[in-house]
Amino acid sequence: MTLVAHAVTAGYGPRDVLHGVDLAIGPGLCAVIGPNGAGKSTLIRALAGLLVPRSGRVELDGVDLRAMSRGAIAQRVAVVPQVFDTLFPFTVREVVMLGRTARLRALAGPRDADRLAVERALGLLELGDLAGRRIDALSGGERQRAVLAMALAQETDVLLLDEPTVHLDPAHQRATLALVRDLARRSGIAAAAVLHDLNLASAMAGRIVVLDGGRVAADGPPAAVLTQRTVERIFGPGLRVLDDRVPPAVLPRS
Amino acid sequence: MRPAAALAGLGVALAGSALLGVLAGAVAVGPGDVVAALAGGADAPTTAIIRELRLPRVIAAALVGGALGVAGALLQGLLRNPLADPYVTGTSAGAALGSVASVAAGAPALVTPLAAFAGALASVAVIWRLARIGGRTTVLTVLLAGIVISSFAGAVVTLLIVASDRLALRLRAVLDILVGGVTSRSAAELAVAIAIVAGATVWALALARRLDAYAFGEETAATLGVDTDRTTASVLVVTALLTGAAVALSGLVSFVGLVIPHALRPVVGARHAVLVPACLLGGATALVLADLGARIALAPAELPVGVITGLVGAPFFLLVLARASRGVR
Secondary structure, three states: OOEEEEEEEEEEOOEEEEEEEEEEEOOEEEEEEOOOOOOHHHHHHHHOOOOOOOEEEEEEOOEEHHHOOHHHHHOOEEEEOOOOOOOOOOEHHHHHHHHHHHHOOOOOOOOHHHHHHHHHHHHHOOOHHHOOOEHHHOOHHHHHHHHHHHHHHOOOOEEEEEOOOOOOOHHHHHHHHHHHHHHHHHHOOEEEEEOOOHHHHHHHOOEEEEEEOOEEEEEEOHHHHOOHHHHHHHHOOOEEEEOOOOOOEEEEOO | OOHHHHHHHHHHHHHHHHHHHHHOOOOOOOHHHHHHHHHOOOOHHHHHHHHHHHHHHHHHHHHHHHHHHHHHHHHHHHHOOOOOOOOOOOHHHHHHHHHHHHHHOOOOHHHHHHHHHHHHHHHHHHHHHHHHHHHOOOHHHHHHHHHHHHHHHHHHHHHHHHHOOHHHHHHHHHHHHHHOOOOOOOHHHHHHHHHHHHHHHHHHHHHHHHHHHHHHOHHHHHHOOOOHHHHHHHHHHHHHHHHHHHHHHHOOOOOHHHHHHHHHHHHHOOOHHHHHHHHHHHHHHHHHHHHHHHHHOOOOOOOOHHHHHHHHHHHHHHHHHHHHHHOOO
């Protein structure tokens, strides 16, 4: 299973954000890092088929996403969105059931497989106790976990995460990414996560893709990508890389 | 509360308020008279009052309230905005413009719902376009666009009234549309409205699950497998059908579409498969009661029901607005 971007150029209005990006996402957890405006979210949107490339194409197992319906894509690719606030009082379990939308028929109820997938996702994110609670009454971190559970309930083999840890405390950031990494290892899921925390990327991902100015600036295992030279070139002189550690760590210079 | 129990409760409330609506009025009738009139065994005046005046009026009020309640639930779900409803977004004003134009053109009465539908569809489509500018639907854009559309439709209505001398004869009909009154309607008009509201509600139920997926925005709905272009278009058409039917029957009735879904969501939950039927029953009950109030408040004079819904709905709207602006996004 692979999701491949072939020379993808994409953007909004007259402005290109991605410039000829070639990238293959395979089994395992891949972190996407880069400065603000590098095109990380745009890359996620293009990989999910939400943004049609101006040129180039995105293929899932060799099939152009443009030739697939939204329903067909949703059974293979799940996206954990940045927006996870809603003004409506859905319960956590109802939110997670939204992950089954592509597999449910309009007027029919959920089947056993759907209920099972929902309970499994709730269990994975330790949301069992919150399942009956209203999502609009939860904390930001709890809502973020509920939305991740929704994506897991889609039972896809590709998982795209756009800053999945922004609203989480450090312990939950680690736990959430460890969960995604282990899932990716165990079930052969291809996961790509946009991350701002370089240390989190270094510790959790088997592979780091660096985007800069809409182009892939570096791509490889943490030890190969997080070097003083690369980090300085992309993020400027304010960071110091401790590259004698495994995996490497990044500290702000005082 | 269990959805089935809530829906059953709302059904009982509608039956009770409908009975009250038939019983209450200038001429006193008892439940026995109602049964006799419906079975054909009452004296001629009682039969006429019940069959030709009160029952059609109660049915019309229930249809209008139910249609606006469902339309409000759909618009709020689509725009992710608890302040959206057919009235506030200008959809009703568009429908009113359509109705007035068809009356002004001297079209047959049964064309009015079609013209109202066309007007509603045009304005709700404009709202949708405006609401999407910049990729984010803000509470404020929708409200401002609604004001603009309502003002524009109002201006054209005034223009039509002043410019057309044929309208002198039809002023009463135009007034009905603008002030929001449920008058007794002919069986044919009611039959058309029943067909539209029933069909649109079934369509809304078929869209319910896809509309749930809009909870985190249109783009997330797409990643969950919803064909958002088609679904959004369908929701807009259903909303316009319901609003058009309501405005053709009763003119501009404010705030029902706003208040009903808002009040029912905490009780029945946010899932549209339950919320839609709940709003149908709850909206119908609310408007039957409001119309009853309109008939007895200043009896023997009758208020247009729009006055009642405006008086009750406006403070409610302000309350919700105050709460929403604290979290304006």
